Amino acid sequence: MRKVLLLLAILALSRYASAQRTTHAYQHWYTYFGTVKINSKWSVPFDIQGRIRDGISNKGQLLMRAGLQYSISRQHHVLLGYAYVPTYSGVSDTWLPEQRIFEQYIYKAPKIDMTHRFRLEQRWVAQPAVPEVHHAIGDWKYGNRLRYFNRTQLAIRQQHKPTRYYVALQDEIFLNLWGNDISNLFFDQNRFLAAFGYQFSPRIKADIGYMNQFIQTTSGARSMNHILHFSVFHTLN
DSSP states (O other), X not given: OHXXXXXXXXXXXXXXXXXXXXEEEEEEEEEEEEEEEOSSSEEEEEEEEEEEETTTTEEEEEEEEEEEEEESSSSXXXXXXXXXXXXXXXXXXXXXXXXXXXXXXXXXXXXXXXXXXXXXXXXXXXXXXXXXXXXXXXXXXXXXXXXXXXXXXXXXXXXXXXXXXXXXXXXXXXXXXXXXXXXSOSEEEEEEEXXXXXXXXXXEEEEEEEEEEEEEOTTSOEEEEEEEEXXXXXXXX
16 A cells, blocks of 8 residues: 555656646636446446636536446446536637547455546547637547546544544546547646545545646646545435
């Protein structure tokens, strides 16, 4: 476990190494993760996320995502899903939609609360038709992207007994793959999160923390978002 936490810390610190050539911004992300269980094998995980730029003053991004998941065992899960992601463009003054189909595999460690997730995405991103024309959407660009996600949740103990409070550490790296018209760069972005949470019941928990998002665009521009991240996790039967 120490090696994994050290790796996550190194990934986060490596983003700061290029901070002098990076544009910094501040955002708020509000997320809801739900899971509807159909039976012991099948379930429907979904999430809704509102990502707000510059505090609460500017528009940002809305993400709506869901999938059908099959649990091979308690440790192994596979899923096929779809996401709709409109992003506000200040240049064209319009919301540019993105459509995604994705496949993923999740492995949950048996002796520690750690999740590994591998996700392959097929993305269609709308482009503005003409920069001078407001509310105009032009053609679509297609791209394949691979994501690896790791989340470790550590219970806070009192007198050697776990409490309802916990600390969560997670990191996710995004890599552009073949046939990608969205970006010609292999490395897309990295997200590191450190959060403090509370388990209200076996079915619901919430945490709040700091996320560092480092993004690299096709033009070579780099940006680092400092994000106040709030999440709710809810299991529905």
